[in-house]
Amino acid sequence: MKDQELRDKFHAYRPQIxxxxxxxxxxxxxxxxxxxxxQTLDLGSPVRQEAxxxxxxxxxxxxxxxxxxxxxxxxxxxxxxxxxxxxTGYESRLPEYYHNAPSPSDFSSYEDVVNEIExxxxxxxxxxxxx
Amino acid sequence: xTREIFTQLVHKELPGLRRFLLAxxxxxxxxxxxxxxxxxxxAYVASRSFDxxxxxxxxxxxxxxxxxxxxxxKQTVRGITLDIGKAHEMAAVSCSDDSFAYQExxxxxxxxxxxxxxxxxxxxxEDRPIKEITAIMNVAEGTVKxxxxxxxxxxxxxxxx
Numbered sequence: 032m033k034d035q036e037l038r039d040k041f042h043a044y045r046p047q048i049x050x051x052x053x054x055x056x057x058x059x060x061x062x063x064x065x066x067x068x069x070q071t072l073d074l075g076s077p078v079r080q081e082a083x084x085x086x087x088x089x090x091x092x093x094x095x096x097x098x099x100x101x102x103x104x105x106x107x108x109x110x111x112x113x114x115x116x117x118x119t120g121y122e123s124r125l126p127e128y129y130h131n132a133p134s135p136s137d138f139s140s141y142e143d144v145v146n147e148i149e150x151x152x153x154x155x156x157x158x159x160x161x162x
Numbered sequence: 163x164t165r166e167i168f169t170q171l172v173h174k175e176l177p178g179l180r181r182f183l184l185a186x187x188x189x190x191x192x193x194x195x196x197x198x199x200x201x202x203x204x205a206y207v208a209s210r211s212f213d214x215x216x217x218x219x220x221x222x223x224x225x226x227x228x229x230x231x232x233x234x235x236k237q238t239v240r241g242i243t244l245d246i247g248k249a250h251e252m253a254a255v256s257c258s259d260d261s262f263a264y265q266e267x268x269x270x271x272x273x274x275x276x277x278x279x280x281x282x283x284x285x286x287x288e289d290r291p292i293k294e295i296t297a298i299m300n301v302a303e304g305t306v307k308x309x310x311x312x313x314x315x316x317x318x319x320x321x322x323x
Binding site: 034037038040041042044045046048051054055057058059061062065066 | 165169172173176177180181184185189195198199202203206207267268283286287289314317318321
């Protein structure tokens with residue numbers, strides 16, 4: 032059997048299809064449904080929102096930031112204030128005497144104590160006069 | 163590609179596509195139409211990013227062939243065989259001699275594997291050139307020629323008996 036004979040045979044016995052319009056109508060309905068489905072997805076429907084995956088770090092980030100801020104505030108509030116000024120350039124307004132005041136072991140007699148009181152009183156008087 | 167253009171092109175291709183699938187399914191009209199619907203919907207979804215109107219026919223047949231192969235594989239796995247008797251329903255054949263010749267032809271086609279059957283039907287029934295069949299089946303030209311050669315030999319043997 033030659034090629035052309037085979038081709039003629041196929042052409043002679045081609046299947047007959049006559050309900051293309053009905054098939055096309057069915058296809059158009061499916062296309063409408065597909066368009067509607069696609070439009071719903073594009074608008075961010077609940078289906079789309081469920082499908083959206085939020086990374087773990089983005090879910091945890093607000094909690095971490097909140098806890099860190101609370102910790103900083105707590106440290107600032109509860110921190111004990113310093114008893115001595117720490118800033119540089121601070122000048123004490125007390126007389127020099129009070130910075131080098133003697134300790135009780137430095138006194139050997141009653142007179143030493145009296146002298147010391149007199150001297151400190153004089154120093155204090157001088158300091159008040161300067162104010 | 164817009165929906166309007168897609169619809170126009172499908173309208174033009176539909177008779178040939180359904181005829182090809184009906185023959186490829188040995189006259190099982192329900193199966194052929196299921197495959198056609200599935201393939202056309204796949205094509206419609208993909209058409210949003212497809213703009214080659216000139217290559218539309220080959221592209222559509224390629225999707226249809228892939229869908230056909232998937233269906234036939236599933237049937238093979240499930241152990242479903244094609245019903246040759248349904249070939250008789252494919253055309254309004256008036257006399258008994260014609261009816262016999264018709265069934266004989268499609269029984270012979272059914273003896274081919276799906277690749278050979280696809281190549282034979284596209285070449286002899288749909289008059290597609292070998293280059294286009296190559297694009298549709300996504301195989302080399304030599305492979306298409308081999309399918310046609312084996313298919314032709316098989317048909318000659320079966321039809322000359």
